[in-house]
Amino acid sequence: MNRTTLSLIAAVTALGAVTGFATLNSPGAKGSGTAVTAARLPVERTSLLCPQPSTSDIADTSYTSFTPVVEGVSGSGKAQLQAAAEESADGSGGKKGAGKKAKPVVQPKEPGKPAAGDTSGPDAPALVGLASGKFAPGWTVQETTQVAAGAGRGLLGTNCTAPDTEFWFPGASTAASRTDYVHLTNPDDAAAVVDIDLYGKDGTLKSTVADGITVQAHASEPILLNTLAGDPQADLTVHVKVRSGRVGAAVQALDAKTGGDWLAAATDPAATLVMPGIPKDATSVRLVAFAPGDTDADLKVRLASPSGTITPAGNETLHVKAGMTASADLGDVTRGEAGSLVLSPTGTSVPVVAALQVVRGKGAAQETAFIPATAPVGARATVADNSAKGSTLAVTAPGAGATVKVTASAGSGGGTAVSKTFTIKGGTTQNVAAPVPSGLKGPYALTVEPVSGGPVYASRMLSATQEGVPGFTIQNLPDDRGTVSVPDAEQDLSVLLKQ
Secondary structure, three states, X not given: OOHHHHHHHHHHHHHHHHHOOOOOOOOOOEEOOOOEEOEXXXXXXXXXXXXXXXXXXXXXXXXXXEOOOOOOOOOOOOEEEEEOEEEOOOOOOOEEOOOOOOOOOOOOOOOOOOEEEEEEOOOOOOEEEEEEHHHOOOOEEEEEEEEOOOOOOEEEEEEOEOOEOEEEEEXXXXXXXXXXXXXXXXXXXXXXXXXXXXXXXXXXXXXXXOOOEEEOOOEEEEEEHHHOOOOOOOOEEEEXXXXXXXXXXXXXXXXXXXXXXXXXXXXXXXXXXXXXXXXXXXXXXXXXXXXOOOOOEEEEEEEEEOOEEEOOOXXXXXXXXXXXXXXXXXXXXXXXOOEEEEEEEOOOOOOEEEEEEEEEEEOOEEEEEEEEOXXXXXXXXXXXXXXXXXXXXXXXXXXXXEEEEEEEOOEOOEEEOEEEEEEEOOXXXXXXXXXXXXXXXXXXXXXXXXXXXXOOEEXXXXXXXXXXEEEEEEEEOOOXXXXXXXXXXXXXXXXXXXX
């Protein structure tokens, strides 16, 4: 084996540490004297981390695991979700229940078949998941919790996330009515060291305890944000940076008046951002944005509605000072129609992060969810834990129009998969009539695959009304990272180095 081949293997192995491992021998990769065409191959390993769902005595949590059917994967493999050791909520590092081996709440099934499980009460742990072989490409796990009363009551949901080294959370808060935790879960055999930076409306918040947080191996630690900051902040951007190791991160936002939900990490800072799937009956929408660089950002604010892109009256632009968190109340911006918010630069391109806080209902019957800016669907995206009546799929094409195929899997207890194709006009958002499996029993998964046209963005809303409160939660559908680009090992690496 020559040196260039060895170097290529090292490069592919490093990539596999982030997105999974792909077989190196690629019969589909082709090269010439000036360029090499990489083949996209299914990943062979992936991991997912689910945060501790709730500390409420009356919390009921369900999990749904699903892997789409993918051509070209090996005929073997496995997927499993195991309890992570819990650590103290005050960040002291003291373990609670360490060493306990709980029965898995859900046992993943063959690709194409969802698996469901549930748990209840305050002792449900965070989960560490690992999938290999045919179970790995596109593996997704949804965690959904119902809390009937108390702070954060309502429907809380999150897609379990892959471990990474950096996360942005615009939309967190340490206001008097809010109790926000950032949950850190370590899937690896060595401890991870994490720094948390907080940015309010006036810039960086000083903290003596937010740096050098240790998350033990195979453990999870919830950090209460108001123990890291001084004065209460209505709008806060949280930046999680990992010094060593990897973690999964998510913010649990609990409000005494308007319920709560999980705030997932926003996509990486970019000049143009899309937040898809604002509910048509939203009574309040709040935009929170942050510019992490040294330059102020001036942003156009646009709403992609079913009929086209419009400018919200009174909120045409948003100025974001460098290093400071900015916000804008958009009110009932959708006015009874589906919508997605699109941010773009008015002039000089400056990267920003952003998220929406969305409220449905009025008075005492209010509930909250979040829509962080997300990456496009890409090749394929999947979301699990759908029901025949409680799921709403929103798809937006902010630029050119697009055609997408939506596939509903079988249910966890039975049913037949079905697909349907939709055309989304450019500059619009559509709440599409997603297909429902025939003979459905149990929750099912929805997979979105672009067929033609420009980039599309998507989200799914789950809703369940309890005692007059319109509980809901929204999950984005970015690319599932089920494949990785791999050049042919036989090609001369010097060709790649010249590009």
